[in-house]
Structure formats: structure tokens, C-alpha cells
Amino acid sequence: MSIKIENLVHIYMAGGPFEKKALDNINLEIKDGEFVTLIGHTGSGKSTLIQHLNGLLKPTSGRIVVDGVDITEKNVKLTEIRKKIGLVFQYPEYQLFEETIEKDIQFGPRNLGLSEEEINKRVKKAMSMVGLDYEEYKDKSPFELSGGQKRRVAIAGVVAMEPKVLILDEPTAGLDPKGRDEILAQVKQLHKEYNMTTIIVSHSMEDVAKIADRVIVLNKGKAVLDGVPRDI
Numbered sequence: 112m113s114i115k116i117e118n119l120v121h122i123y124m125a126g127g128p129f130e131k132k133a134l135d136n137i138n139l140e141i142k143d144g145e146f147v148t149l150i151g152h153t154g155s156g157k158s159t160l161i162q163h164l165n166g167l168l169k170p171t172s173g174r175i176v177v178d179g180v181d182i183t184e185k186n187v188k189l190t191e192i193r194k195k196i197g198l199v200f201q202y203p204e205y206q207l208f209e210e211t212i213e214k215d216i217q218f219g220p221r222n223l224g225l226s227e228e229e230i231n232k233r234v235k236k237a238m239s240m241v242g243l244d245y246e247e248y249k250d251k252s253p254f255e256l257s258g259g260q261k262r263r264v265a266i267a268g269v270v271a272m273e274p275k276v277l278i279l280d281e282p283t284a285g286l287d288p289k290g291r292d293e294i295l296a297q298v299k300q301l302h303k304e305y306n307m308t309t310i311i312v313s314h315s316m317e318d319v320a321k322i323a324d325r326v327i328v329l330n331k332g333k334a335v336l337d338g339v340p341r342d343i
């Protein structure tokens with residue numbers, strides 16, 4: 112799936128005393144199958160930008176066109192968009208709400224109306240891709256996990272939907288170097304296997320050099336650099 116961001120502006124609390132322009136006229140085109148890393152300092156607008164890509168926020172102005180459809184239009188069915196554009200939040204707790212890990216990961220694929228057999232197949236595959244042993248983890252509560260494990264569950268839940276676009280907000284945050292390398296290798300593998308358009312948000316160039324085809328740097332709500340990792 113291709114994504115075109117046109118003149119996107121996002122102002123939080125517009126018109127109020129604490130008005131904050133988080134995105135300042137962003138123009139970007141992400142091609143089908145591309146692997147992009149979005150980097151920038153804290154507060155540069157990364158999370159704001161990606162939340163626009165699956166319709167979680169409404170632009171102050173500008174539009175986002177996904178495979179030719181303007182998803183900022185009033186009549187667009189966001190539930191349909193979200194089946195195709197999977198977003199793993201910066202804080203994975205937001206995505207974990209069932210009493211067991213298995214149920215949490217089943218949630219997305221179940222919304223796609225798949226058979227139980229297909230759902231279970233996908234859950235097992237997604238868990239193995241993020242490095243969680245199915246038998247060991249399936250009945251555990253997501254709340255008893257470490258931060259890194261919760262992140263893996265949240266990623267598995269989105270991956271099990273087999274979205275056309277996979278967006279991960281700081282998937283390596285809070286992980287040790289080994290965990291970080293594992294997650295990045297798994298994301299790379301997912302990209303290869305499903306050829307999904309992939310966007311990883313990160314603070315760190317280190318992650319970028321390893322895996323992305325393209326790096327976009329945000330600074331104070333503007334896209335200030337865009338290129339292949341070795342040139343940046």
C-alpha cells in the first residue's frame with residue numbers, strides 16, 4: 112500500500128492558550144513495500160504523524176491518501192483502513208486488555224471474520240515470529256509481563272492481522288541490545304515474508320543503519336531530511 116501525505120498540519124489544542132503545532136506542513140510519499148525509519152528527538156512529532164496514518168487523529172489541515180483513498184474524508188470507514196494499516200503504539204499497554212495473551216493476539220484477526228482454525232494458525236505464527244513460545248505464554252496475563260514482552264505481544268497482535276502496512280512506534284524502546292537486535296531482525300523478516308510497507312519510529316540512528324531502506328528525520332514537526340541511511 113502506498114501512502115501520500117499532503118501538506119499535513121496538526122495543531123493540538125488549537126485556539127487555546129496551550130496551542131501546540133506538532134506537525135508543520137509535512138509532505139511525504141511512501142511507496143508500496145518500502146521500509147522506512149522515522150527518527151527525531153523527543154517531541155518532534157513522530158507519534159503524532161503515524162497516528163494520522165490510521166486515522167487516530169484528524170489533521171488540522173492537509174490530507175492523507177492511502178492507495179488513492181483520502182482517509183481524512185468524513186465518509187471513509189476507518190475500521191476498514193485499520194484492518195490494512197496496523198499500528199503498534201509507543202506504549203503497548205494501550206493495546207493489551209484481555210485476560211490472556213492468546214486472547215489479546217486473537218482479537219485483531221477475529222475482527223477480520225476469519226475461521227477459528229485460521230485465527231489459531233495466525234496467532235501461533237505471530238507469536239513465534241516475535242519470539243514468544245506459544246505453550247509457555249498463551250495463558251499468561253499480559254499484565255504480568257515485562258515491558259519488552261508486552262511489546263512483543265502487542266506486535267504479535269498486529270502482525271496476526273497481516274496488515275498491508277505495519278507501523279511500529281519505538282519498538283526497541285526499553286529493550287537491552289540483544290532484545291533490540293531480536294525485534295529488529297524479526298521486523299526485517301516480517302517485511303521480507305509479507306512485503307508489507309513498514310514504518311519504524313525510533314530515536315536512534317543505530318537501529319536505522321541496520322535495517323531501513325529509507326530514513327526520514329523529523330525536527331520540530333517538519334521533515335528535515337529524507338534519504339537512504341548511508342547518506343544521512
Ligand code: ATP
Pocket residue numbers: 123124131132133151152153154155156157158159160201314
Ligand atoms: P517521543 O520521541 O517523546 O515519543 P514524538 O516525536 O513522538 O516524541 P509527539 O508525541 O508526536 O512527539 O509530540 C509532538 C508534540 O506534540 C510535543 O510537543 C508534544 O508535547 C505535543 N503533544 C503530543 N500529544 C499531545 C496531546 N495529546 N495534547 C497536546 N500536545 C500533545
Ligand code: MG
Pocket residue numbers: 157158159201280
Ligand atoms: Mg512518540
